[in-house]
Amino acid sequence: MRLSLDFYQKDAITLARDLLGKYLVRNIDGEEVIAKMVETEAYVGPEDKACHAYQNKRTKRTEAMFKRGGYTYVYLIYGMYNCFNVVADPKEKPEAVLIRAVEPIKGLEIVKQNRSIKSKRKQDLTNGPGKLCQALDIDKSLNDYDLTNGNNLYIKDSKRRNKGNYDIISDRRINIDYAEEYRDKPWRFYIKGNNFVSKR
DNA sequence: CCTGCGATCGTCT
DNA sequence: GACGATCGCAGGA
Numbered sequence A: 001m002r003l004s005l006d007f008y009q010k011d012a013i014t015l016a017r018d019l020l021g022k023y024l025v026r027n028i029d030g031e032e033v034i035a036k037m038v039e040t041e042a043y044v045g046p047e048d049k050a051c052h053a054y055q056n057k058r059t060k061r062t063e064a065m066f067k068r069g070g071y072t073y074v075y076l077i078y079g080m081y082n083c084f085n086v087v088a089d090p091k092e093k094p095e096a097v098l099i100r101a102v103e104p105i106k107g108l109e110i111v112k113q114n115r116s117i118k119s120k121r122k123q124d125l126t127n128g129p130g131k132l133c134q135a136l137d138i139d140k141s142l143n144d145y146d147l148t149n150g151n152n153l154y155i156k157d158s159k160r161r162n163k164g165n166y167d168i169i170s171d172r173r174i175n176i177d178y179a180e181e182y183r184d185k186p187w188r189f190y191i192k193g194n195n196f197v198s199k200r
Numbered sequence B: 001c002c003t004g005c006g007a008t009c010g011t012c013t
Numbered sequence C: 001g002a003c004g005a006t007c008g009c010a011g012g013a
Helices: A012-019 A062-066 A108-114 A129-135 A177-182
Strands: A023-028 A031-044 A072-077 A081-088 A095-106 A153-156 A168-171 A188-191
Touching (some): A012 A095, A023 A095, A031 A108, A062 A072, A081 A129, A095 A129, A095 A188
Antiparallel strands (some): A031 A188, A072 A081
């Protein structure tokens, strides 16, 4: 079942944990790709020096983070890759969860097409924030997109019985050395033992 | 296995 | 004008 509005109205750290194991669903020209989210990072609003909305910095780019939970925040990084975030919290609280890695569940052929790589290791298809955006064809056209309404992109519960009963590891976030005392906050979360996690 | 490096461009100063 | 919530490749151990 698609996650409802209230699921997202919580702080980014809680949401980052709760999103693990949930299914990200992407419709590309009628073809469905489904991927399980296995690694996330919380970006915790005005206080967090690693967050784009640090000190409530409000620009065209960060505007989506100020939406209520359940919207997307997608931005271009290093001129060539996209990063996909799920906005948390009620309106005006700029917190979001970066999806760092997913595990393909359905539509593997499409994923392989979207990712033309030499590596034959399956995990290299989606074990990174830029990689999974390529794999699921997520770019800025899906920024500021309502995950609770649209059909192009949404999140659903896995039907499995393991309702979030994963062993969850928390660790430092990746590549935010500039964030001073927030650099080492344990706000990255991943499913223990999962092969698609980008870094352990 | 690991480290270093270049690619590439929208966004903000 | 500078830079980045990254990636893939090359080269060495």
